[in-house]
Amino acid sequence: MASIMTNTSAMVALQSLKATNKALDVVQGRISTGFRVAQASDNAAYWSIATTMRSDNKALSAIQDSLGLGAGRIDTAYTAMNNVIEAVDAIKTKLINARGASAENQEKIQAEIDILQDQIKAAAVGANYAGTNILATDNAGPLEIAASYNRASDGTVSIGTISVELAGIRLFAADGTTTDATQHLAHDVMQIDIVANGDDANIDAYLKDIETALAAMSTAAANLGSAKNRLDLQKDFVSNLMDSIERGVGQLVDADMNEESTRLQALQVQQQLGIQALSIANQNAQNILALFK
Template sequence: MTSIITNTAAMAALQTLRSIDQSMENTQNRVSSGYRVQTAADNAAYWSIATTMRSDNKALSGVEDALGLGAAKTDTAYTAMNSSINVVMEIKAKLVAAREPGVDKDKINKELTELKNQLNSIAQSASFSGENWMYNDSTTAVGTKEMVGSFVRNANGTVSIQTLEFDASKSILIDSKNANRGLLTVGVTVTQPSGTTTTTATYYLINPSATTTATGTEVKISSATTDDNLEGMIMAVDTTLKNMTDAAATLGAVNSRISLQKDFVQSLTDVIDKGVGRLVDADMNEESTRLKALQTQQQLGIQALSIANGNAQNLLQLFR
């Protein structure tokens, strides 16, 4: 039946054209935004996963910054410790030279004084972001330092922060409030020669402050210093050097761990970005092909609607 009231063909063509226009709009949005899943309406499950993972990635970016700060602190401490080791090695060499008969020990002591001043300067200047793991002027002992290491999302959805730890009390060179807490201020007890026998003696390199006295005898020499005492000082300095080397090795290990963790976090961030991309990114080759097909369908739909509307005009021929 042909009716001028209800144009069934035009209605069908119009409905098809509307569907094509809607598909074209969606495809154009994907092409312009680059996303296949841009809102929750596109795919609620994928959108939810992608949003959560993007949030975790931002947290990992913060972890990466924190690791950079931790690396800077350990680098500063290691550099100071390594420089101090070189100075203590020089002190040890000066003491060995002073053992030579006929050497002017008073002049060597002046060199020792300057070397110890250098150690003090290194310890006090080894500060980064307000933290100094080489020098302590507080009555409270320096404790374990924590550095943000990772951001973890558990299987049940809960999140937590994992940290890297370093016991800074083992790297303190000078403690102005308690001499026993500093590698350079603590008294080192050795067994030194005493004529034909031996005796115990305690030596320290640096007296921490005017108000705090270290235990034992300071490593300083004069023309009256005996060879036995010199040998005891050399033993004490050598022990101090070993302790500083151990502290430097620990700092190096922590720094290496931070570097490895930072590389891992960077790789993990990239992997998460790729995973999110697989879920929500649009395939531009596929979308461009679909857009071309929809443009063709749209043209055909417009033509079909034009034909359907033209059928009503043909009825006029019957009344002429």
């Protein structure tokens, strides 16, 4: 039936054209943004997951910064500790030379030892990094370094840390003084004075103290080296984890540009055909006029 009141063909063609235009808008939006899920209305579940994962990646970026600061502190302390060990080794050599030497020569040797003691103190007190010094410090507790950001299956989060014990590493107090060898590794080394105590027995006692200090400092340097390796490994892990999360987010929300470009071309053809179909449907009403001529 031909009707001038209701053009069914035009209505169908218009609905089809509207659907094509809507799909075309979606594809153009994906191409312009690069996302197939750019907002919650696109896919609420994927958008929520991606938002949480992006938030976690920002937290991991802060963790990476913390690890970098921690590694810098440890590396600075390790470098200074090695310098201190070299100076203590030099003092040991001076003490051996001083054994049995004349008082005049011992005074000269002590002057050299004084310089080495000053170097030990300068190296420790100067080992600052980002306002932190773990060789010359009053802090007896462990150095806590944020190392991981963990999200449990129930959504709760926690911060994992790497602890570096300072009790066996400290050389001086923050003001550059020492209390005793149990609190500050450099205490016995800084007490050496062969001008006041230059007989063989005292020098032998000093040498014994030097060996004890060297052993403790070597252990401290080894612990610092291990801590730095641990931090470096964790930095690499966090970096790889961030890349994995970024890839995971991309798989959820990124648009496949090859697919979208192909779909765009198909929809553009459908749009042109829809416009043509609507034009033909509208011409049907004009054809009815011919019946009355």
